[in-house]
Amino acid sequence: MDAFRAFLNQHDEPAWDGVLADLEPSLHPVDREATRIWFGFWPLKLRRLLRETTDEAATAQEYLLDGRYRLEHQLDESVDFLYGSIYWDRVKEALLQRSESASEQTLEGLGSEIRKLADGVAARLKVEASLLLGISAVGFMAFQQVGAPPFRNGSASGPSRTRRPKPGKILKQRAxxxxxxxxxxxxxxxxxxxxxxxxxxxxxxxxxxxxxxxxxxxxxxxxxxxxxxxxxxxxxxxxxxxxxxxxxxxxxxxxxxxxxxxxxxxxxxxxxxxxxxxxxxxxxxxxxxxxxxxxxxxxxxxxxxxxxxxxxxxxx
Ligand code: FES
Structure with a gap:
């Protein structure tokens, strides 16, 4: 396993909870709830279950799984409800680059890695880093769960992903x-x-x-x-x-x-x-x-x- 994936796999639920709690105050309000929801929809325990099973149909029956429960089959779609999804392609690209360049010596704490990636993409796009933080955290967790291959596939850039009202307008509409x-x-x-x-x-x-x-x-x-x-x-x-x-x-x-x-x-x-x-x-x-x-x-x-x-x- 490459250094990046091995690094990510050191993080279990409590470790991720700590990272998310630390990031939360810095998230843009437009994606604060959305980020929590994404993590709620795609828990590590579901991934563990699917990774460990030798008989998926039996596992699905035992755990009453119904619907589309495999993240790798809907990676891009899974982020659609986040405002940050408009930057998803760039986040995926940056994550792939980081996964290729990372070594044990250069990897920092998970929270710092997420912040660094969000800052880098935000600087290139000239947008607030707070808008990139939630979708970057989602990117790291998704990468831990499904690895690089689904990240290499191009996104289907549907209208929902490319055209969104400004964050302030979305917050007003919600209120x-x-x-x-x-x-x-x-x-x-x-x-x-x-x-x-x-x-x-x-x-x-x-x-x-x-x-x-x-x-x-x-x-x-x-x-x-x-x-x-x-x-x-x-x-x-x-x-x-x-x-x-x-x-x-x-x-x-x-x-x-x-x-x-x-x-x-x-x-x-x-x-x-x-x-x-x-x-x-x-x-x-x-x-x-x-x-x-x-x-x-x-x-x-x-x-x-x-x-x-x-x-x-x-x-x-
Ligand atoms: S738990 Fe709400 S419909 Fe069954």
Whole structure:
């Protein structure tokens, strides 16, 4: 194994948690939640499981894996919800170069390596380094998990990756609240909010009645999502049980976390059972990862839907 990959492989979950906690204050707000969500969607424990298995079908059955759970099959797509994805090709290029030039003597701590790479790409592109930090951290973790080959394939530079509003505009849009009409301030029941599930698409929204859970609200969106993802039987958020039993409906909350009801002891237990919660979420009243069927909504939110689900911790 080359020096770079060997260096990355020295970092387990606690080591990465420390690095991310240290980087977080320096991340641009536009990608602060998104970075946490990406790390939540692609945990090292999933990779370990897939690396160690000799019978993938049996492992998938044992850990109830469903959907597209292999990062190497969707590396570029996996970063689409980060603003920093517009720099993804450059980050991949820089990572490949670093992996080729690195030796035991030149490698510094993981946090410094991430910062150095982000600073270098930002300087070349003449943009704020804080915009590159999240996507660079994602790049290092992805490289640790899948190695160089998927990094060598050219990205599909779809419109979502090349054309994005400025970060300030995105933050403003996330802070906007749905108008309740001319006399909306008089309305005390049946207020409606907007749930956005793909920031890069204008029509990727559905509406939610005050106090309704995001899973039921998603089911009200009757467009076809099943062709793209077989788990989406009704609406863009996969669901099966609607009582926190199956783990299909997990989501990352990109904005409006405070507009969702506090996580209950039951939901937290189930999130832990599925292995979806990261270590920094354990004491949070509004964690970044939620179960949509338990998430009663009281304002506008933006969410991200992961391409897979499973039960990584509960089955052990
Ligand atoms: S739909 Fe089964 S856990 Fe939410």
């Amino acid at each position: 906007r609240t749905t108008s309740q009409g001319l006399f909306g301030f008089l309305r005390t029941v049946n207020r409606r909010f907007t749930v956005r599930f793909d920031e890069s698409k204008r029509d990727a929204t559905f509406s939610c009645i005050e106090g309704q859970d995001l899973s039921s609200a998603s089911a009200g969106d009757e467009r076809d999502y099943k062709t793209r993802d077989h788990r989406c039987i009704a609406g863009p958020i996969p669901a099966e049980c609607r009582v926190a039993s199956c783990g299909y409906c997990w989501i990352g909350v990109l904005s409006g976390r405070e507009n969702i009801i506090e996580v209950s002891a039951h939901e937290r237990r189930r999130l832990n059972y599925f292995g979806y919660l990261d270590s920094s979420s354990h004491d949070e009243t509004h964690p970044v990862i939620r179960l949509a069927c338990q998430s009663k909504c009281y304002g506008d939110v933006t969410v991200v839907v992961p391409p897979w689900n499973g039960s990584l911790d509960g089955r052990r």
